[in-house]
Amino acid sequence: MSPTPDHVAEIVNQLRSEILTGVLKPDLPLKQESIAARFQVSRMPVREALRQLEMMGFVTVNQNRRTHVAPTSQADFLEIYDMRIAAEVLAIRSAMPHLTNAQIDKASGFHAKILAGQTEDFGSLNTALHMALYEPSARPRLLGHIQNLGEAADRYTFMCSVDQAFRDKSNAEHAALIDACYARDEDAAAQCLETHIRDARDKFSPEFKEA
Amino acid sequence: MSPTPDHVAEIVNQLRSEILTGVLKPDLPLKQESIAARFQVSRMPVREALRQLEMMGFVTVNQNRRTHVAPTSQADFLEIYDMRIAAEVLAIRSAMPHLTNAQIDKASGFHAKILAGQTEDFGSLNTALHMALYEPSARPRLLGHIQNLGEAADRYTFMCSVDQAFRDKSNAEHAALIDACYARDEDAAAQCLETHIRDARDKFSPEFKEA
DNA sequence: TAAATCATTTTTGGATACAAAAATAAGACT
DNA sequence: AGTCTTATTTTTGTATCCAAAAATGATTTA
Numbered sequence: 001m002s003p004t005p006d007h008v009a010e011i012v013n014q015l016r017s018e019i020l021t022g023v024l025k026p027d028l029p030l031k032q033e034s035i036a037a038r039f040q041v042s043r044m045p046v047r048e049a050l051r052q053l054e055m056m057g058f059v060t061v062n063q064n065r066r067t068h069v070a071p072t073s074q075a076d077f078l079e080i081y082d083m084r085i086a087a088e089v090l091a092i093r094s095a096m097p098h099l100t101n102a103q104i105d106k107a108s109g110f111h112a113k114i115l116a117g118q119t120e121d122f123g124s125l126n127t128a129l130h131m132a133l134y135e136p137s138a139r140p141r142l143l144g145h146i147q148n149l150g151e152a153a154d155r156y157t158f159m160c161s162v163d164q165a166f167r168d169k170s171n172a173e174h175a176a177l178i179d180a181c182y183a184r185d186e187d188a189a190a191q192c193l194e195t196h197i198r199d200a201r202d203k204f205s206p207e208f209k210e211a
Numbered sequence: 212m213s214p215t216p217d218h219v220a221e222i223v224n225q226l227r228s229e230i231l232t233g234v235l236k237p238d239l240p241l242k243q244e245s246i247a248a249r250f251q252v253s254r255m256p257v258r259e260a261l262r263q264l265e266m267m268g269f270v271t272v273n274q275n276r277r278t279h280v281a282p283t284s285q286a287d288f289l290e291i292y293d294m295r296i297a298a299e300v301l302a303i304r305s306a307m308p309h310l311t312n313a314q315i316d317k318a319s320g321f322h323a324k325i326l327a328g329q330t331e332d333f334g335s336l337n338t339a340l341h342m343a344l345y346e347p348s349a350r351p352r353l354l355g356h357i358q359n360l361g362e363a364a365d366r367y368t369f370m371c372s373v374d375q376a377f378r379d380k381s382n383a384e385h386a387a388l389i390d391a392c393y394a395r396d397e398d399a400a401a402q403c404l405e406t407h408i409r410d411a412r413d414k415f416s417p418e419f420k421e422a
Numbered sequence: 423t424a425a426a427t428c429a430t431t432t433t434t435g436g437a438t439a440c441a442a443a444a445a446t447a448a449g450a451c452t
Numbered sequence: 453a454g455t456c457t458t459a460t461t462t463t464t465g466t467a468t469c470c471a472a473a474a475a476t477g478a479t480t481t482a
Contacts, residue, residue, distance in 0.1 A: 005442090006465075031433070042467045047435085051259055055266040057352065064474060065434060079350045082305065086297040094293065139290045141268065141363075145356070152352075217435075242463070253437045254464085275444060276464060 007041050011049035014039075019058045019069055020155040026071040030059060057152055074208040077156045081201035084149050088130065088197060089190045091146060092177075094137035096186045104181045107132040111174050122162065123154070129174060133181060160204050169199060218252050222260035225250075230269045230280055231366040237282040241270060268363055285419040288367045292412035295360050299341065299408060300401045302357060303388075305348035307397045315392045318343040322385050333373065334365070340385060344392060371415050380410060 015035070018024045030050065032043045039046070050067050053059045060070045110129035114122065127150055134143060162170075173196040180189035226246070229235045241261065243254045250257070261278050264270045271281045321340035325333065338361055345354060373381075384407040391400035 008465090033433070043434085044466055044468095048259065048262060051262060052266070055263065066474085075350075076352065079352050082301055083298070083353055083356070086301045087294070090293055090297045139286075141287065141290050142294055145294070219435090244463070255436055255438095258465090259435095277444085 007039065007045040008048045008052070011035070011039055011041075011045060012052050015049060015053060016056070016058055016151070019053075020151070021158055024069050026069050028069045030067045030069065032067075056148060058155075072155060072208070074205060074210060077153075077208050078201065078205060080149055080153050080156070081197060081205075084146070084153065085194055085197045085201075087142060087146050087149060088134065089193055091134035091137055091139070091142055092181075092189050092193050093186055094139055094142070095134050096181070096184060096189065098136040098138065099133070099181055099184070100136070101182070103132065103136050104178060107181070108178050111171075111178060114174070115171060122167070123157065126170075133177070156208060157200075157204060160207060166203055170196070173199065218250065218256040219259045219263070222246070222250055222252075222256060223263050226260060226264060227267070227269055227362070230264075231362070232369055235280050237280050239280045241278045241280065243278075267359060269366075283366060283419070285416060285421060288364075288419050289412065289416060291360055291364050291367075292408060292416075295357070295364065296405055296408045296412075298353060298357050298360060299345065300404055302345035302348055302350070302353055303392075303400050303404050304397055305350055305353070306345050307392070307395060307400065309347040309349065310344070310392055310395070311347070312393070314343065314347055315389060318392070319389050322382075322389060325385070326382060333378070334368065337381075344388070367419060368415060371418060377414055381407070384410065 015024070015030075024030075032046045032050070035046045035050075036043045050059060050061075054061055054067070058070055059067050061067050107129050110125050110132060113120075114125050114129070117125075131143070131146075134146065137143070173192060177189060177192040177196065180192055226235070226241075235241075243257045243261070246261075247254045247257045261270060261272075265272055265278070269281055270278050272278050318340050321336050321343060324331075325336050325340070328336075342354070342357075345357065348354070384403060388400055388403040388407065391403050
């Protein structure tokens with residue numbers, strides 16, 4: 001409509017959401033023209049959106065410049081989760097010296113919300129809890145990287161059903177992590193976090209066995 | 212020029228090189244029009260190039276859509292190097308089970324070249340050595356991330372002078388790393404790598420103390 | 423019938439053109 | 453003189469248009 005209102009971000013968000021919820025399936029070709037028609041804009045902002053999605057890993061551009069929804073694989077899932085362990089352990093270690101009780105309280109608040117709301121969106125509360133603990137590190141590069149990995153992981157975790165047993169274990173791990181933070185025990189927190197993410201990885205990994 | 216030849220990559224490479232060598236200094240405003248004139252193209256490919264450079268962290272786009280060369284700081288330098296430790300340690304651990312002697316020989320070849328050529332481009336040989344050891348991990352996401360961090364680090368290391376003492380230490384650490392790989396000792400290799408990168412970090416870090 | 427060649431259509435990267443923010447410069451007012 | 457307002461310029465985002473790859477389909481040939 002109006003000539004200068006950054007349609008790019010909107011298109012990126014919409015397409016990303018459709019990719020990670022599986023509406024747009026892996027290997028589906030994405031044609032600029034049809035996307036432009038769908039969003040009532042020209043191909044220009046669509047092109048930029050596709051480029052951004054490419055850098056984020058949600059789409060791949062083959063050698064002939066055709067854009068497809070990026071494929072998924074168990075190997076990719078494992079890769080993402082191993083990178084998450086490395087990045088998030090670094091984040092909690094970097095944040096620890098700067099953590100105030102107020103900030104831990106905030107994370108603890110998310111933890112309580114998870115315990116209370118049984119069937120609420122576990123995902124966003126979970127990431128909010130984690131990010132609350134990482135943000136005091138004041139490391140924008142690292143935080144951005146963790147955010148990217150989280151979004152990449154969402155593509156896989158979206159379709160996963162979480163049983164109560166896993167929920168209980170996750171809650172216990174969160175509690176232990178928060179306790180370690182209150183105690184300012186860096187090594188304990190790092191250990192908690194590592195096993196926490198590793199447990200999620202090992203839990204969901206089998207669901208993505210290749211055909 | 213010709214109508215469909217991907218000028219974007221060329222512009223990205225040139226600008227990135229000028230940013231990391233300091234030709235384009237931090238906070239310098241980058242105007243699409245003048246860049247387009249410099250490269251004899253329209254603003255279209257320039258826009259895409261700037262967006263890519265933004266995702267790579269070489270430029271920042273402020274709220275008013277003005278693009279500047281990204282600032283540098285000691286904190287950013289430390290952040291990059293801590294992320295390198297986390298990512299590269301993961302890479303060597305992931306690669307270890309798949310490493311063949313032939314692949315280690317390749318890394319060893321780069322090591323020999325570094326020892327031989329005294330004043331050659333230490334930088335590219337160094338990254339080649341490291342990447343040779345990581346590539347067998349077959350983890351494209353992780354390898355891309357490491358590549359990005361390396362390029363981000365180049366912005367800082369470019370201006371650093373490496374004395375012979377540091378060179379000797381680095382060479383010894385490379386040798387120890389390669390030995391650990393031949394021995395398929397994952398923990399030892401991870402330890403070597405961590406101290407190797409940490410030494411570089413601690414060596415260069417003081418050069419970027421804020422004013 | 424299967425493969426190869428050629429014409430047509432589709433899709434993409436780039437150039438040009440135009441409207442709206444943002445920045446800059448100029449003038450009015452206290 | 454210093455500050456606020458307003459007009460001009462600059463810079464950016466998007467739409468439209470064009471040419472070249474790539475893909476598709478039809479036709480020919482063995």
